[in-house]
Amino acid sequence: MSRSLDLPSYLDQSKGVADRFEKLRNRPVKLKVEDLGKKFNTPKGEILALNKINLQIHRREFITVIGPSGCGKTTLIRILAGLDFPTSGKVLLEGRKMEGPGAERGMVFQDYTLFPWLSVKKNVMFGPEIKGLGTLKAEAEAMEWLEMVGLAKFADAYPGQLSGGMKQRVAIARSLANRPEILFLDEPFGALDAQTRSSMQAYLLKIWQNVDVTVFFVTHDLDEAVYLSDRILVLRANPGEIDELIEVPVPRPRDPGQFLTPEFLATKKRLEELIRPPESAQNEGIPMIRLTELGDEVE
Ligand SMILES: Nc1ncnc2c1ncn2[C@@H]1O[C@H](COP(=O)(O)OP(=O)(O)O)[C@@H](O)[C@H]1O
Numbered sequence: 122m123s124r125s126l127d128l129p130s131y132l133d134q135s136k137g138v139a140d141r142f143e144k145l146r147n148r149p150v151k152l153k154v155e156d157l158g159k160k161f162n163t164p165k166g167e168i169l170a171l172n173k174i175n176l177q178i179h180r181r182e183f184i185t186v187i188g189p190s191g192c193g194k195t196t197l198i199r200i201l202a203g204l205d206f207p208t209s210g211k212v213l214l215e216g217r218k219m220e221g222p223g224a225e226r227g228m229v230f231q232d233y234t235l236f237p238w239l240s241v242k243k244n245v246m247f248g249p250e251i252k253g254l255g256t257l258k259a260e261a262e263a264m265e266w267l268e269m270v271g272l273a274k275f276a277d278a279y280p281g282q283l284s285g286g287m288k289q290r291v292a293i294a295r296s297l298a299n300r301p302e303i304l305f306l307d308e309p310f311g312a313l314d315a316q317t318r319s320s321m322q323a324y325l326l327k328i329w330q331n332v333d334v335t336v337f338f339v340t341h342d343l344d345e346a347v348y349l350s351d352r353i354l355v356l357r358a359n360p361g362e363i364d365e366l367i368e369v370p371v372p373r374p375r376d377p378g379q380f381l382t383p384e385f386l387a388t389k390k391r392l393e394e395l396i397r398p399p400e401s402a403q404n405e406g407i408p409m410i411r412l413t414e415l416g417d418e419v420e
């Protein structure tokens with residue numbers, strides 16, 4: 122890493138940022154995680170996927186989980202969304218013990234989960250119609266959400282006719298049409314190219330600014346985590362435990378110009394320190410392969 126810049130500490134917060142966190146902490150607790158653990162029994166033995174996770178998520182917070190592959194990100198988001206159960210500890214939703222999924226929680230996965238036989242609009246109308254909203258109302262609602270994700274023009278198209286980024290925007294619109302209080306997204310942009318990914322990030326920030334929703338986001342992209350989040354939960358693997366919970370010192374509203382600000386880079390550097398294995402472990406067990414006889418040491 123050739124960054125010789127004198128970066129501030131990621132712990133330094135400007136007055137504006139500190140005030141924002143103070144306000145955030147005073148908002149009602151939406152989701153509380155107490156001593157949560159998850160064991161899997163596998164043919165190879167027991168896996169402690171999550172261990173002693175404690176966490177409070179406040180209303181309208183944007184919280185992101187990051188960590189190496191296998192550290193339990195998906196397990197955690199599935200449990201919080203009610204799709205799986207912990208083996209110890211508990212999850213409280215506004216103070217009540219959570220049992221199973223519920224309409225107040227929506228989930229968006231990495232692989233597109235739209236109904237291919239329904240038009241874009243019908244996909245988004247699906248939830249509101251199930252809730253008993255009449256067709257006309259459901260349609261009006263669907264169009265509003267499609268407007269927000271920039272896809273109103275594609276209301277009558279079918280998922281198969283859309284690009285990956287567009288499908289994922291429909292998936293987000295469909296989730297939001299159920300009016301969830303918490304939106305869970307598990308590496309939603311992981312399959313997209315860099316350019317599409319950054320426009321998706323802009324859409325998500327716009328949505329989060331305009332909709333009263335708490336966002337729980339999983340990614341393994343450090344820039345994405347810093348750019349989007351209020352706080353970043355860093356997990357380590359085996360067992361999956363909290364390594365650090367970082368308050369992102371980058372002011373809001375966010376814009377791509379902030380990627381190179383000192384506070385952005387300082388936060389990213391901290392994430393790199395936490396997530397990257399130490400230098401010695403990186404090279405372990407990889408022998409040098411010589412393709413020439415030159416014998417000079419280039420590295
Ligand atoms: N259904 C399951 N059965 C057995 N082991 C599982 C199951 N789901 C996840 N695991 C294990 O739990 C650990 C965490 O997995 P996961 O939550 O998918 O990690 P991540 O999303 O961070 O990559 C891994 O070791 C994984 O193999």
Ligand SMILES: [Mg+2]
Pocket residue numbers: 194195196
């Ligand atoms: Mg995962």
